[in-house]
Every structure is written in C-alpha cells, then in structure tokens.
Amino acid sequence: MFENVWLIPLFPLIGFLINGLLGKKIKNETVIGGIATLAVFASFIVSCKTFLGLISLPENGRVVDVKLFTWITAGNFNADIAFLIDPLSCLMILIVTGIGSLIHLYSIGYMHGEEGFYRFFAYLNLFIFSMLLLVLGNNLLLMFVGWEGVGLCSYLLIGYYFKKKSAGDAGKKAFVMNRVGDFGFLLGIFGLFWYFGQNHNVWTIKFTELSQNAHLLPTGGVVTLITLCFFLGATGKSAQIPLYTWLPDAMEGPTPVSALIHAATMVTAGVYMIGRMSYVFVRAPETMVVIAVVGACTALFAATIGTAQNDIKRVLAYSTVSQLGYMVLAMGVGAFTAGVFHLMTHAFFKACLFLGSGAVIHSMHIALHHVHSHDDPQDMRNMGGLKKHMPLTFLTFLLATIAIAGIPGFSGFFSKDEILWMAFANPLHGGLNTFLWALGAIAAGLTAFYMFRLVFMTFFGECRIKAGAEKYLHESPAVIVIPLIVLAILSVIGGYIGVPKLIGDALGGIPNYLEHYLHPVFANANAYMAANAHAAHHHSHALEWGLMGTSVVIAVIGISLAAYLYVTNPTLPAKFTAAFPALHRAVFNKWYIDELYDFVFVNPCKALGRFLWKGFDVVVVDGLVNGVAHVVMSFGGVVRYLQTGQVYSYAWTMAFGVVVILGYYLFK
Template sequence: MDLEELRVIENFIWLIPLFPALGFVINGLFGHFLSRKVVGRIACGSVFLSLVMSFLSFLALVGMPVGDRVLHCRCFQWIKVGHISLDIGFLIDPLGAVMILVVAGVGFLIHVYSIGYMAHDKSVARFFTYMNLFTFMMLTLVTGESILLMFVGWEGVGLCSYLLIGFWYESHANADAGKKAFVVNRIGDFGFLIGIFVLFWSLGKISGGKVWTLNFADLAAHIHLLKDVTLGHAIGIGMFGLGSMSVLNFVGICFFIGAAGKSAQIPLYVWLPDAMAGPTPVSALIHAATMVTAGVYMIARLNFLYTLAPLALTVVAFVAGVTAFMSAIIGLAQNDIKRVLAYSTVSQLGYMFLAMGAGAYAAGIFHLMTHAFFKACLFLGAGSVIHAMSDEQDMRAMGGLKKWMPVTHWTMLASTVALAGWPLTAGFFSKDEILWKIFESHKVNMWHLIPWALGVAGAFLTAFYMFRLMVLTFYGECRADEHVKSHLHESPPVMIWPLRILGALALVGGFIGVPYAMSRGLFPNFFEEWLHPVMSGTLYGTPAVEHGLQGHGGSGAAGAHHHVEAVEYLLMGMSIIIALGGSAISYFIYTRRQEIIEQFVQKFSNLHRWVYNKYYVDELYEYVFVDGAKRLMRILAWFDLHIIDGIVDFTGRALVWITALSGKIDYDGVDGTVRWIGNETIRLGSITKLIQSGRVQYYLMIAMGILVGIVLLFQFMG
C-alpha cells in the first residue's frame, strides 16, 4: 500500500475516543432500562472498537516511512481569538500509538473482567457508564494534538477518579477517598495550569507575536526560541526572585507538579492508596493503564521541552528516586493486599519518572507499558482473591489459596516475578534499562547517583514485599475461618481469561525492548527504534536536537549503544542478584522463619509503627492543611464576626445616630426656623391688618402722622 492509502485511516482516528463516549451516553441514558448483560456488552464493545481502531492506526504507522509516521485529524475549530486559533484535533504518532494500544487493550480486558466482578452489584449500569467515560477521557488525553486538549482529558480522568473511587458512596470512607483524590489532583493541576500559561505567553512574546500556540508539533518546532530565555525577560516580572530562572526549567517544574498529582509522586501521592476504596477493576484501571500514567506520558510528549530544562529533569529524578524508595518501604508493612499493590504502583511510577529525569524517555514509556501488563494482572488477581474470600482483604487471614485458585495463583506469580524484575520477564527488561540509564546520566549530572542508589534499593524492596504478598496469600496453611473456606473457589472464566492474557504479557511483553547489551546486535531494540522519531525530534523537525537532545542520559534513540561498557553488564548482574535475592529471602522468611519478622517488629516497634502508618504523612497533612485550614477559617470567622461585622455594626449605629441628629437639626433647626418665620409673619400680619380699614381718609391721616414723625426725627437728630 502506498502512503496515501495508509493515510486514509487518519480521517477516522477521532473514532478512537468517540466509541467509549458513545458507550457512556447509551448506558448513562438507557442503562437503567437494560439488562446487566446488555449493559456489559455495550461497555466492553465500545472499548473493543477503540482497540480495533487503535490497532489499525498502529498498522498504518508501521507501513509508513519512519519520517512520516504521523496521523493527524483536525475536526473543527475550537477557540479563535485574534491570531490565536486552536482546533479540536487528534494526533497519533509512535508514542501515541503505544499509549492508545495500552489504554484500549488493557482497558478492554479490565472491562471484560468487570462483567464477572460486578455481576451482583445493584448499580452495574452506573459503574460501566463511569468506566466508559474514564476510558474516553484517557484516550482524549493521549490523542489530543494540543496541551489544552490534553488538559481536557487530564481533568476528565480526575473527575472520573472521583466518581469511581467513591462509587460505593454509601460508605463515608469511600466518599472521603474520592474527595481526597479530587482535591489532591486539583493542587497538582494548579501547577500544570501555571506552566501552560507561562509557556504560551513566553513563546508568543519571544517570537514577537508570531507563535501563539499550544499544539505539540508547533511547540516542538519553536521551543528552541526559549532555550536561554529567563523568566523575568519572558513575563516581565521577577516572581518572588525567580526572574533569573530559565523559562523552560520553570515550566518543566510546573508541569511536573501536575504530573506529581496525577501520577502520585511525593508529596502528592497520598490519594492513591486511598483509591483502593473503589471496586477492584477501578483500582486496576487507575493504577495500571490510565490515570496514573498520564503524568509520565505528558513528560514524554514534551520531551523536547524537558531536554532543554536540565534543572527540571534533576528535580524529576530526585523526587522519583525518593518516591520509589519511600513507598517501597511502606509496602513492606501493609497487610491489605490491595494497599500493598497501591504502594507498589507509587514506587513503580517513581521508576518511570526516574527514566524521565535521566532523559531516557523511551525507557520510561517502556516501563509504563510493561507495568500496565503485570500491575493490571496483579490487581485483577487480587480482586479474584477478594471475591473468593468473601470480601476479605487482609493477607493475614488468607494463605493456602493456591489449592482453590490455581489460575489466579499462577497468573499472579507470573506478574510478581515480572514486577520483581526476574531475568527475561517484562519487568526485568524495562526496570534494568531505567536503572542503567539513570546511572549513565551521572556523567552529565553526578548527583544522579543518589536517585540511582534509591532506585536500586527500591528494586530489592519490591522483590521482597511482592513475594511476601504471594506467600501470605497463596502458600502455607489457609488461615480463613471455616465459613469462608467453604466458599473458596476459582473465579469464573470471564474473570480468569483477562488474567491469563495479562499474565502472559507480563512474561513475554518485554522482548520487544531487549537492550543491545543482551542481544549484541542479533536483533534490534524494537521499542526504542519505534519511539526514536518522536524522542529524537526528527519527526517534527525539532531544532532542539542540535542543542543536545541526546545529552541527558540518552533519549532512547535507536543505535545509541554502539559500544557496551563493562559496567553495564555489572549493573545488569546486580539487578538480577537483587531481584532473585530479594525474592528468595522473602520466600524463606515468610515460609520458614516468620519469627524473624516478629522479633524485628518487637525490637524496632517504633520504626515499624512509623512505616505501618505511612510515616504519618496523612496525619501531618490533616493537621497542617486540613486542620490548619479549619483553624484559619475559625480565625477568619472570628475576624469577620468581631472586626468586619463590628465595623459594619458600628458604622450602622453611627449612621443611625447621625441620621437621628440630622433629623433633629432638620426638624428643630431648619423646619423650626421656617415655622418661626411663618408664625411671626402671621402675627405681624394680624397686627398690620388692623390698619387695613379701606377708608382713604384714614390712610391719609396715618401717612401724615408718619411724615410728621419722620420730620420730627430728622429735626431731633439734626
């Protein structure tokens, strides 16, 4: 097929987000009147159609020359203000193709699984309505051609997370968890908005008013204009002493604040563990394929900006390293099976951002994809366990479930070894690549050795707590009571088949990204080659390439490894030892020497309490921000009541007094004077009327008398 025939599909890529939107509308309007089976088929069918369109778009890109792999469809004009114009348009390039396949593919499997999991829920239509809306918003986020359209999807998944986490809103804890997710995400989104405004204004001003745009392709082509521009020069103010800071560093940090909220990085990670309040398929959708990966995708999409913002990349790397390590420690002490997986997600997102901080954008997206496979499988497997255990989530009440749930056990084991980073699994290829890239980036920034060390430590802890989860759940004696034991069973096929598919992908999905150091050139790193046009800037003609796009630990460009250093093999061996060693130690302790853990907890009870209670970060936020806000509101209420209202009340009373005084002055002074003049006029008139007899002789006599009086007066005075 020639290029024009392949490009036919770009006129229909808008259908990718549209199909789930149609499912949302149909189930939202008519789901109450439809059977559960029909509702489930509509929801799953709409996402499946998106998956088909996504796959066709991917095939079209594969058939195109490397430099032409872009599908672009503008639907209609959205915003038109002067010379500023933004369209509703969709863009699919190699990066977008990966994202839509992950979102639609894993999302479809989760939808299918949900048919069985939510089979007896009274609000199944509302559930699938929200799930379809979530998928629509996520697909809009990853296919939007501009930051503004991305932000629409960004806010949309935030809304949907609130709806789905608080799905069982009858429980106050669930409703509070939904509100917490919504509020924390709004904090991050404030930083994102500031970044959008500053980037838009700076580029427009520096270009002399020629480049007012938020389209990704246009930004990539013109971002070099801001390479050495300071914040003070771009926006004209110092902004709390930040005037000498690079615009791109400032914007990059602002965008990362938004990513920290959406993708649960320190300090905005606290909402994600509480998201476990929602149904388990929601946990899988949020934690694996959709919302939490939005921040990682955003940085990868804006790689041309971050490559020119070294300070922003350093901030990303350090926050990611601390997040990966600290959340892994918390995962060690949790007993709720879903909560362990939640902190695992926070930690693994840290690894993705570690790759971004090293400038290894392709490696970060690679781990995003492999993580979607094994983490979705783990969450759905946890849902299968909870379903069999009559809604019990405490691993201390489980054990021995391998006997009753063999498929769930084996699929979760496959995903566990992948997450732990066992050799040749998907997690091994992607995580090892990240650790190598962040280590390699210390040649540009030696401080990157710190996040690398945190990442290595986190990898060991990951292997340890994941095998702790497997042992406590599936091995040993069953600790459930007899009533629960009598109901133990494997999940139905509609829940099992998604587990099988995801478990298989967790094992073999990494082979599309085998690094050069392992293959020695026998076969290429398909994943890096696929993303190379986007990450190198060649696809959009980004001038930033010549300014050092490859200079931050490697962007994941194909052919970056013409020479493999011995240290790379050393680090690879270290990763294998860490993964296998952490797993073996955990298995040994929890199957044969659990007293070691008990002794450790007794000896370091304060440390255990701190870790178990998640460093009391939630309590700290509650005291500082929530209670602090309440205290501030009480102070403001007192100030309003006693000061503002006091001033208003005093002013009112003073006005009443002044009005009364002015009324008295008006009545007794002004009106009194008028009345006196009137009364005196009347009295004088009553006197003078006596001389008004009407007789002329009488008048002449009076006149003569007056005249004589005047003459005598003058005579007397003279």
C-alpha cells in the same frame, strides 16, 4: 487512512451516554456491561487499524494531524479539536483501549449485584474517553481537557461507594491533591505560550509547532520555571513526592477502578506528558535533575512503605507509586524510551496483579459472608493457602509478581534494567548518577521482597480464614479469569519488543523494536542531549553486565528473604516487629506523612475555614446584614406610631404642630 481516528474516543463516549442515560431502565447487567465493554473494544480495533496504518508510513512521516473542527480562535491564536497520530500516541491508545477492554470484561463478573451497576460502567467509559482525549489531543489545551476529565472520573470512581465515608473522603482527597498539580500544569501552559508569543511571535500550543520551534528556547532560566510548573502537574497525576498520598487512598474504590487508574489511565498521564514535551524538558537541566531525584526518591520511599502493609490492595498501591518513580526517574535521566517501555510493561503486570487481588477479595468476601464473619477480606493476615483453592488466579498472580520483581526473561526485567542502566550511565547528571542507580537498585530489592511477601502471605502456608469459611473459597468465573490469563501472558512476553541492545546482541541480534519505533518522537530531545550533555563516558559492556547482575542478585535476595520470613520461619516477622516497634509503627503508618500533611496543611485550612465561617461570615457578614435589619426594624417600630389610623390622634398631632410653629414665631 486515518480519517476514522475520531471513532477511538467516540465509542466510549457513546457507551457512557447510553448507560448513563438509559442504564437505570435497561437494568440487565449483561447488556449494560456488554455495551460498555464492546464500546472500548471497538476503540481497540480502530486503534489497531490506526497503528498498522502508521507503521506502514516512512519513519520520518509518522506524524499525522487529524483536524475535526476549529475550537477557539482569538487573534493570532487558535486551538482545534484535532488528534495527533504518532508512535507515542498510538502506543498509548493501544494500552488504554486494550487493557481497558480487559478491565471492563472483568468488571462484569466482579461488580455483579452491586447497587448502581449501570453508573459504574458509565463512569468507566467516561474515564476511557477522557484518557483517550488526553493522549490523542494535538495541543496542550485539548490535552488539559482530557487531563481534567480523568481527574473528575477518578473522583467519581474512587468515591463510587459514596455512602461509605472513607470512600467519599478518598475521592475528595484525590480531587483536591490533583487540583494542586493541575494549577502547576496551567501555569506551565500559560508560561510556554507567553514565552513563544512575546519573544518570537509564535502564538501556539500545538505539539508539532512547539517541537519545530523548540530551538528558540533558551537553556535554563525561564524554561526551568515553565518545566517545573509542568512537572508539578505530573507529580499530582503520577503520584510523586510530595503529591502521592491520594493514590493509596484510592483503594477505597472497587478493585477494577484501581486496576484502571494504576495500569492504563490516570497515573500514566504525567509520565506521558513529560515524554510528549521532552524537547522542552531537556532544555532545563535543573528541572531534569529535580525530576530524576524525585523519581528515584519516590521509588525507594514508597517501596519501604509497601513492606509493612497488610491490606493486599494497599501493598499494590504503594507498588504503583514506586514503579511510577522508576518511570519518572527514566524521564529525568533522558531515557524517554525506557520510561515509556516501563509504562507499557507496568500496565501489563500491574493490571494483572490488581485484577488478581480482586479475584482473591471476591472469593474471600463470599466465603466470609457464608459464615457471617466481619473479618476484612482484604487483610492478608486472614488469607493463606489460597493456591489450592484458586490455582489459575495463583499462577497468573505469580507470573505478574515475577515480572514486577525484575527476574530475567519477564517483561519487568527488560524495562527496569534499562532504567537502572541509564540512571547510572546517562551523560546528564555526572556524579549524581551513582546515587540515582543506588536508590533504584535498593527499591528493586524492596519491591521483590514485599511483592513475594504478598504472594507467600496470600497463597502459601495454612489458611487463616475464619473457621468454616475455607470450604467456600473457590476459583473465580471465566469472565474474571480470562482477563487474568491474557494479562499474565503479556507480563511474560511483553518485554521482548524492547530488549536492550546488550541483551539483544547476546541473544543473537534481537533488535530493540520499541526504541526504533519511538525514535521519531524523541529525536528532537535526543539530538539536543547529544549536543549539549556533559562529556559522555563510554562504559564497558562488562560494567553493564555487572550492574545488571547486581540488580538481579538484589532482587533474588529480596525474594529469598521473603520466603524465609513468611514460608520457612513465619514466626520471625512478629519477633522483628517486637524488637523494633518504633520502626515498624513508622513504616506501617506510612512514615506519618498523612499526619504531617494534616498538621501542616489540612488542619490549618480547616481552622481558616471555621474562622471564615463562624468568625467572619457569622459575626461580620451576617452581623452586618442582621444589624442593618434590626436598625431598620427598630426605626420602623418607632415611626409606625405616626400612622395609627385614629382621627383623634391625627387631630392632637396637628394641634401640637400648630402650637410648636406659633411658639417658634412668637418667641424667636
């Protein structure tokens, strides 16, 4: 039934090899894009077949290992090239290949005419292959190979426009910051392997065996240290405080890259890893507190920055950082299913939003090019009134925005509300719960505000594009619009597979299909939490309804404020920034965190590098080498006169030697 699962990562790998090796000779964009898109779509078909095969099994039998071959053997340790098929990995491969297929299709139209077209699609396929390896690997080492693979691909794709310095710098920034997190991930792997082996003679990094032996782990202590190392890896990949600053700069890559990184691949890796190893993390309560606080603070902090950005893609970038904060918050309060649920719904509406922004940028670029304008096609201050020129893009963008704002009936509402409720009601963190809920609720209000600010500045009001360019604005071709429509539909209906119990009961007994589906994956962690958590408070349904209503009211206030400031009275934002210039500068400049990092880390590292180069390497190393050379050359310059090739010189030398010897013996 699962014997062909190896085809899922193989198809994108084949697409990468074909386009990477032959794309320059193929030249035809339709063929190149078609090969890459069909490769990912083929993986999606096999993923659907795998999913159907998995749900046909009994609930307690939905864990299947598919071994291809033995990879590493050393004493009691072995690591296989093998894939783990369970509800979590199946859900992830559906998201990666499904969303990935739509992004590939979109890219055929968006990247038309770009230099290095074949290279772009080769990188995209390699990205999908690496992410599939990450989520399918049945052991930590194979997961780490995929983990590093998506890091490499992010560097290649973010820096795709390598002739542009800012793009190259952004790619390097992403690569370096993720290496910091990856160091923690490696330490976590080593620490977990060492603990099980040294203390229990269980030498394994296989997920199923780790889960079976999780009861051997103590609470806290060494497990806290191990899980903090793993979480450091997650903060890098999933862009949490303090390793989040690379993700907004990733906007230097083409828009489809942003959609792929933010929606379906790299940034979800850290959340997936925590969920996959939930049975380890729950045994480190201190780490769970750290995860919850970091997630909540990231959600709020990034949301504040999003309120003042004018680049349409940067607003969405900080939105991603904020939404990832929600997912990490869910993991930290033990709401693993809710975290994965938000990961899924976020993939729908964030992919739609990024691709929609790409359609806007595409149209703006063409219009500005026609009038020979150098205005920034991504700056929302140059937009306005685009809904009449791009009605389908506007509608899909609006639906996705409503979803991310958490309006009832849309996918984002169900997943976000579940996280906020669990932040308040979870039995793990006691008095900290109200604080966590408050941070999440405020972030939800800010999200609604800045996302509708984006919508109003882009699609409403008068068109602010350069004179004469408006007539060139137009709707995007079908290859771009079709993925938007599919993703917009998913943004609306995608949340109904995980309707929270309270809402499901109110709607006539709609079950939470996703919670039931993922139950075997998190059963170990949930059982441990139930047995060891603080005494749970049985909150009333009225309280849950009240908190749900409060979060909706906060979102509506955010939307209303955005409408008032940017539609009803669009002169007010300028007056506000004039009244509070210091606050606006701080938020617009991202609270100067990049400058702080430059001062504390980057500049000292550069200074150290310059010292090692000009001080140590040039003066000491080169000085030593060159000094030895000069001494040898000087000595050679002296002794070379002993061999002149002239007979009379040799005769005089011999005579002088005889005189010296005779003098020694005569006068000693």
